[in-house]
Amino acid sequence: MIHAIIDPFVEFAFMRRALVGCFALSLGAPPVGVFLVLRRLSLMGDAMSHAILPGAAIGFLVAGLSVPAMSLGGFIAGIAVVLLAGVVTRSTILREDASLAAFYLVSLALGVLIVSVKGSSIDLLHVLFGTVLALDDTALILIAAIATSTMLILAVIYRPLVLECFDPNFLSSVSRLSTPTHFLFLVLVVLNLVGGFQALGTLMVVGIMLLPAITARFWAQDISNMILVAVAAAFASSLIGLLVSYYANLPSGPAIILMAGAGYLISVLIGAQGGLLWQLMPRRHLEA
Amino acid sequence: MNRRLFFIAAAAFVAMLGVSAEVRAAEPMKVSASFSILGDMVKQVGGDRVEVFTFVGPNGDAHVYEPTPADAKELSESKILFINGLGLEGWMTRLEKSSGFKGTVVTASNGITPRKMVEDEKTVTDPHAWQDLANGKIYVANIRDALIAADPGGKATYEANAQKFLDGITQMDTTVKQAIAKLPPERRKIITTHDAFGYFGAAYGMEFIAPEGVSTESEASAKDVAKIITQIKKEKIPAVFLENVTDSRLLDQIAKETGAKIGGTLYSDALSPADGPAGTYLDMFHNNIETMSAALSS
Numbered sequence: 001m002i003h004a005i006i007d008p009f010v011e012f013a014f015m016r017r018a019l020v021g022c023f024a025l026s027l028g029a030p031p032v033g034v035f036l037v038l039r040r041l042s043l044m045g046d047a048m049s050h051a052i053l054p055g056a057a058i059g060f061l062v063a064g065l066s067v068p069a070m071s072l073g074g075f076i077a078g079i080a081v082v083l084l085a086g087v088v089t090r091s092t093i094l095r096e097d098a099s100l101a102a103f104y105l106v107s108l109a110l111g112v113l114i115v116s117v118k119g120s121s122i123d124l125l126h127v128l129f130g131t132v133l134a135l136d137d138t139a140l141i142l143i144a145a146i147a148t149s150t151m152l153i154l155a156v157i158y159r160p161l162v163l164e165c166f167d168p169n170f171l172s173s174v175s176r177l178s179t180p181t182h183f184l185f186l187v188l189v190v191l192n193l194v195g196g197f198q199a200l201g202t203l204m205v206v207g208i209m210l211l212p213a214i215t216a217r218f219w220a221q222d223i224s225n226m227i228l229v230a231v232a233a234a235f236a237s238s239l240i241g242l243l244v245s246y247y248a249n250l251p252s253g254p255a256i257i258l259m260a261g262a263g264y265l266i267s268v269l270i271g272a273q274g275g276l277l278w279q280l281m282p283r284r285h286l287e288a
Numbered sequence: 289m290n291r292r293l294f295f296i297a298a299a300a301f302v303a304m305l306g307v308s309a310e311v312r313a314a315e316p317m318k319v320s321a322s323f324s325i326l327g328d329m330v331k332q333v334g335g336d337r338v339e340v341f342t343f344v345g346p347n348g349d350a351h352v353y354e355p356t357p358a359d360a361k362e363l364s365e366s367k368i369l370f371i372n373g374l375g376l377e378g379w380m381t382r383l384e385k386s387s388g389f390k391g392t393v394v395t396a397s398n399g400i401t402p403r404k405m406v407e408d409e410k411t412v413t414d415p416h417a418w419q420d421l422a423n424g425k426i427y428v429a430n431i432r433d434a435l436i437a438a439d440p441g442g443k444a445t446y447e448a449n450a451q452k453f454l455d456g457i458t459q460m461d462t463t464v465k466q467a468i469a470k471l472p473p474e475r476r477k478i479i480t481t482h483d484a485f486g487y488f489g490a491a492y493g494m495e496f497i498a499p500e501g502v503s504t505e506s507e508a509s510a511k512d513v514a515k516i517i518t519q520i521k522k523e524k525i526p527a528v529f530l531e532n533v534t535d536s537r538l539l540d541q542i543a544k545e546t547g548a549k550i551g552g553t554l555y556s557d558a559l560s561p562a563d564g565p566a567g568t569y570l571d572m573f574h575n576n577i578e579t580m581s582a583a584l585s586s
Contacts, residue, residue, distance in 0.1 A: 012514050013545045133513050134537040136544075246510040255509075 005239075008246045014133055018242055021135045021143050021199045022256065025208055026234030028147035029192040031154055031227045033213030035185060038165045038223070042214070044100060045206045049193050051081040051104040052202065053111030061114065067138045071194050078190030081107050086183060132199045132242075132252045139198040146195035150188050157181050162223055200253045207257035208234055215264045218271025233263050317439050320366040322377045323350035324559040325418055326396055326427070328568045330370055332453045333431045337442045341366065343383075346561040347532050353379050360387035367391045367438050370431065374402055376415035394434040396427040403486050416556065420487035421461040424569065428453050460573050467577045468492050475584045479516060479528035479548065481539050484556035494580075497525075499538060508538060520546040527551035527583040532558060532566075551583030 008015045036042055055077025056070045063069035081103045088099040135143075154161070160181040163171040172178040189209075196205030212233035216226040241256030248255075270277050316339040321327035327342030334340065341362040344350045350372070363369060364387045371377050373395035384393070400423045403414040417423040432450040436443050468476065477495045478485070485496040499508040499516055519525065520542070528543050529551045530536045543550050554576050555566040566572040 008510070008514065012517060014513055014517070014541050015510060017541075018510070131508075131537055133508060133510060134541045136537070136541060242510060246514060249509045249511040251508070252510050 004247075005243065008243065014135075015242065015246065017135045017140060018132045018199075018252065019238065021132060021140055022208075022238035022242065023235060024140070024144045024147040025192075025196050025199055025205075026212070026231055026238055028150035029196055029205070029209040030212040030216075030230035030234045032150060032185075032188050032192050033209040033211075034216060034223065034226050034230050035161060035165060036189065036210065037213045037217060041097075042210055044097070045189065045193070045209050047100055047104040048078055048081070048189055049197070049202045049206045050108040050111075052078040052107075052190065052193060052197070054107050054114055055080075055111075056197070056202070057111045057114045067136070067142060067198055071142060071198065074194045074197065075190060077107060077111075078194065079187065082183070082186040082190060086186070090179075132256070135199060143195045143199060146191050150192060153184060153188055157184055161185055165223075200256065204253045204257050207260055208237070211257065211260035211264050212237065215260070215267045215271075218267035218273050218275055221273060233260065237263060317368075317435075318362075318366045319368040319370065319435075319438075320363050321370040322372060322380055323557070324348065325557070325569055325572070326370050326372055328559060329396070329424075329427055329453075330431055330435075332569070333428060333446055333450045334435055335445055335449045337439065337445055338435065344558065346559050346564070346567075348558050350376055350557055351378075353377075355379060355383045359383065363387040363389050368434055369393045370396055370434070372415060372418070373397045374413050374415035374417060392434065392438065394430060396430050397423070398430055399426050403490065405483070405486060414483065414486045416484045417487050418569070419485055419556070420491040421457050421464065421573065422491060423487060424457050425454055428457070456570050460570050464492055464573060464577050467581050468494060471581065471584050475526055477523060477525045478551075478580065478584070479520060479525060479539070479542070480554060480556070481531045481536065482556075484531065485554075488576075499542070513538070513542065517542060517546055520548050529554045529579065529583070531556045532560065549583070552579040554579060 009019060033045065036045055052074035055073035055075065057073070058077075059066070059069035059071070059073030062073075081100070085096065085099040085103045088094055088103075089096045092099075094102075157177075160171060160175065160177045164178060164181055164185075168178060171181075192209060193202070193205055196208060199205070200208060212230040213226070215233045216229035219229045220226040237260035238256055241259040242252060244250060244259065245252040245255040267275065269275055272278075316337055317334075318339050318341065319330060319334070320341045320343065321330050322342075323344040324342055324346050327340050330338065330340045343355065343359055344353050360383060363383060366389065368391050369380075369384065369389060371380055371393060374397050397415075397417045400417050402417065404411050405414050418427060428450055432446050435446045439446075476493060477497070480496055480498045483496070483498045485494070488494065489496045497516060497519060499512045520528075525546075525548055527550070528539055528548050530539055530553045532553055532555050540550070542548070555572045559568065559572055560566040560575075566575040
C-alpha cells in the first residue's frame with residue numbers, strides 16, 4: 001500500500017514536480033479561499049479567473065508560451081479589474097458583485113477577441129487548461145514564491161481581515177485599514193489564480209482555491225482551524241488526485257479537483273459542523 | 289400591364305446576368321479546403337484555374353478550430369469544399385450547415401485504407417492519412433476528379449498539373465525511403481507530442497510514440513507520461529520531436545527527465561507559412577525527413 005503511494009513519486013521526476021507544485025498551491029490558495037467563502041464572495045474566484053484571460057493572452061502573444069510573460073499579463077489584467085470594480089463600487093450605488101461581474105465580462109470578451117484576432121497557432125484553451133505534468137523550474141519557483149508571499153501577507157493583514165469578514169462597518173468605523181486590507185486581499189486572490197493557472201489552468205485553479213475552503217466549513221468553527229483543515233484537504237486532494245491520474249489513466253488537473261469535490265460531498269454528508277447525517281439523527285427536542 | 293412589363297424586363301435582366309456569368313468563366317473557380325495541407329494540394333492541382341480558400345491556415349490546429357463569419361462567407365461562395373474526413377474536422381459539419389453552402393463536399397481521403405488504433409480502450413480512426421505519400425496520391429486523384437467534374441473545361445490543365453504533382457510525390461517517396469534505410473533499425477523510434485505519424489510509421493517502418501492521442505483535444509494523464517518515460521529509458525530512444533501545432537511544455541519535461549535530446553520540429557497537421565521550412569506538402573516531407581535523419585543518425 002505504502003509502496004503504491006510512494007513509488008510513482010520516487011520513480012518519476014515529473015510526478016514529484018507535480019506534487020510539489022500542487023502542495024505549494026495548496027498552501028496559498030485555500031486560505032485565501034476560506035476568506036472568500038466567509039465573505040460570501042465564493043463566486044468571485046470564478047469571475048476573477050476569467051478576468052485574467054486577456055492579460056495572459058497578451059503575454060502569450062508577445063512572448064509565446066512564457067510563464068513569466070503570461071503570469072505578469074494575467075496579474076496586471078486581474079488587478080485592473082479588481083481596482084476598477086473597487087473604485088466603481090466605492091463611488092457609485094453599485095454593489096461589488098455587480099461591478100465585478102461587469103468588468104470581468106468585459107475582460108473575458110476582450111481576452112477571447114485578442115486570441116481570435118491574432119489567430120494563435122496553439123489553441124489557447126490548452127494553455128488555459130494548464131499542464132500540471134509539465135511544470136518546469138520557472139513555473140515551480142513562481143508558484144512557490146506566490147505561496148510564500150500569500151502566507152506572509154495573510155499573517156500581516158489577518159486581524160483586520162477577520163474583522164472585515166464579520167463586521168466591515170465596525171472595522172471602517174474604528175480604523176482606516178478597511179480599504180487597504182480589502183484591496184490587499186483581492187491582490188492575493190489574483191496572485192493565487194495566476195500562480196495556479198500555470199499548474200491547473202484558469203478554470204481548475206478556482207477549484208483548488210474554493211473546494212477545500214468550503215469543505216473546511218463543515219469541520220471547523222473558527223477561522224484558524226478552517227484554514228488548517230482547508231490546507232489539509234487541498235494536500236490530500238492533490239496527492240490522491242495525482243495518484244488516481246497515475247493509476248487510472250485520467251487527466252491530472254480534473255482528477256485533483258474531482259478529489260476535492262469528493263471531499264466536499266463527503267463533508268456535506270458527515271461533516272461535524274452541520275453535516276446532513278447529524279441533522280437527520282433524531283433529536284430529543286424534535287420529538288412529539 | 290405595367291407590372292407584366294416589369295416582370296419581362298426583370299426576366300431579361302436575370303437571363304443577361306446568366307449569360308454574363310458564362311462569359312466570365314475565365315475567372316478562377318472558388319473552392320475551399322479545410323486545412324493548409326489539403327489547401328496546398330488543391331492549389332497544386334488547380335493551378336491558376338481555381339482560387340483556394342483555406343480555413344485552418346499555416347501552423348493552425350485542424351482538430352480544434354472556431355470558424356469565423358468570414359469563413360462562412362467564403363464557404364458559401366465556394367463551388368467545392370475539400371475536407372480530409374476520417375473525423376479530423378469535427379467543426380466542419382456545423383459550418384457547412386450554417387453557411388448555406390450549396391456546392392459539393394469532396395472527402396479527399398476517399399479510397400484510402402484507414403488506420404484504426406486503440407486509444408483508452410476505444411477504437412478510433414486515425415485521420416492523419418496524408419502522412420503516407422501513397423495516400424497523398426489518392427488525395428491528389430480525388431482532388432483532380434472533383435475539379436474536372438465541377439469545371440470540365442479545365443480537364444487538360446488539371447490532368448497535367450496532377451500528373452506533375454504525382455511525379456513529385458513518387459520522387460519524394462523514394463527520398464524518404466532512402467533516408468530511413470540509412471538509419472540503424474534500432475534507432476527508428478521517435479517521440480512526438482500527439483499521435484500524428486501513424487500512417488508515416490506504418491508506410492516507412494518507423495515507430496512513433498506520443499503522450500497525446502490522435503486528436504490534440506485530449507489531455508495526457510500521469511500514466512501516459514510515466515509509460516513514455518519508462519519506454520524512452522528502457523529502449524534508449526534517442527530523440528523527441530516537437531510539432532508545430534501543439535503545446536511543447538510536456539515534451540520539454542519528458543526530454544529533461546529522460547536525457548533524450550529534442551530533435552527539432554516536425555510538421556504534422558499544418559504547413560508552415562510560405563516562407564517557412566514546410567510551405568508545401570512536399571516541402572513538409574522534405575523538412576520532416578531531414579529533421580528525423582539529423583537527429584537519429586548521429
